[in-house]
Amino acid sequence: MRIGVIGAGGLGGTLARQLAKLDHQLLIANSRGPESLALLAAEIGATPASVVEATETADIVIISIPTKAVTDLPRRLLAEVHDSVVVVDTCNYHPELRDGRIDAIDGGMLESEWVTQQLGRPVIKAFNNIFSESLLENGMPSGTMGRIALSVAGNPADARTTVLHLVDDLGFDPVDGGGLDDSWRQQPGTPAYCQDLGAEALRRALVEADRSRIAKYRAREEARIRRSIAAQTVDKLA
Numbered sequence: 041m042r043i044g045v046i047g048a049g050g051l052g053g054t055l056a057r058q059l060a061k062l063d064h065q066l067l068i069a070n071s072r073g074p075e076s077l078a079l080l081a082a083e084i085g086a087t088p089a090s091v092v093e094a095t096e097t098a099d100i101v102i103i104s105i106p107t108k109a110v111t112d113l114p115r116r117l118l119a120e121v122h123d124s125v126v127v128v129d130t131c132n133y134h135p136e137l138r139d140g141r142i143d144a145i146d147g148g149m150l151e152s153e154w155v156t157q158q159l160g161r162p163v164i165k166a167f168n169n170i171f172s173e174s175l176l177e178n179g180m181p182s183g184t185m186g187r188i189a190l191s192v193a194g195n196p197a198d199a200r201t202t203v204l205h206l207v208d209d210l211g212f213d214p215v216d217g218g219g220l221d222d223s224w225r226q227q228p229g230t231p232a233y234c235q236d237l238g239a240e241a242l243r244r245a246l247v248e249a250d251r252s253r254i255a256k257y258r259a260r261e262e263a264r265i266r267r268s269i270a271a272q273t274v275d276k277l278a
């Protein structure tokens with residue numbers, strides 16, 4: 041497949057790298073333009089592209105940028121893109137640490153519902169719930185004991201199925217996380233978020249999530265990231 045990845049940082053760059061190994065044709069884009077991506081693209085076997093180029097001929101478009109940057113993407117970016125193109129949203133909302141307050145999400149809109157609204161296109165929420173290091177290092181062949189599972193949520197169902205196959209190809213057990221309405225179950229800080237669980241445990245974690253706690257889950261995850269950054273700073277000082 042031809043896959044356009046918008047955002048070539050920790051997660052987008054890793055996804056592009058792993059997908060290129062599967063012989064997909066990868067186009068990668070960032071905010072600074074294709075020239076800035078020449079080295080990375082050559083290293084991983086992708087084609088550097090503008091944001092528009094990364095979308096116009098792709099079968100799958102992966103949006104992997106800070107949530108707040110979604111509003112900076114060109115207006116009507118996906119307007120001319122064929123309905124069959126699957127749009128994947130890896131974004132997580134970190135209001136205190138990175139994104140600033142987005143009133144609609146703070147008011148209860150699900151993160152991927154907000155991205156859908158901004159893009160004017162349905163999105164499939166995936167790969168938001170694994171750290172890039174784990175994505176890079178922990179993929180295993182299907183059937184391997186201890187294989188990590190990843191959930192995928194969003195509509196339409198056939199687009200979700202396409203992404204579930206990608207998850208499997210990348211070395212992770214695919215778990216159907218339901219429609220976009222259920223995508224909150226894998227948002228930051230939920231029991232299913234970045235825990236590297238196996239398929240059964242992940243399904244349980246998705247069910248255990250409590251919608252009334254979304255804001256608390258998010259705050260808890262931001263507190264965890266703060267602690268992790270502080271620990272790394274101390275390590276560097278030591």
Ligand SMILES: NC(=O)c1ccc[n+]([C@@H]2O[C@H](COP(=O)([O-])OP(=O)(O)OC[C@H]3O[C@@H](n4cnc5c(N)ncnc54)[C@H](OP(=O)(O)O)[C@@H]3O)[C@@H](O)[C@H]2O)c1
Nearest residue numbers: 047048049050051070071072104105109131132168171172
């Ligand atoms: N890192 C992880 O382990 C991880 C795991 C799960 C989910 N996520 C989520 O996935 C998203 C990406 O995370 P990340 O860690 O890869 O972030 P990152 O390392 O900070 O990289 C962000 C990327 O987005 C690009 N970008 C920013 N604004 C853009 C715009 N307007 N147009 C095009 N590209 C733009 C940046 O390009 P420039 O450098 O040129 O500005 C950069 O390549 C975030 O929402 C994050 O919360 C991350």
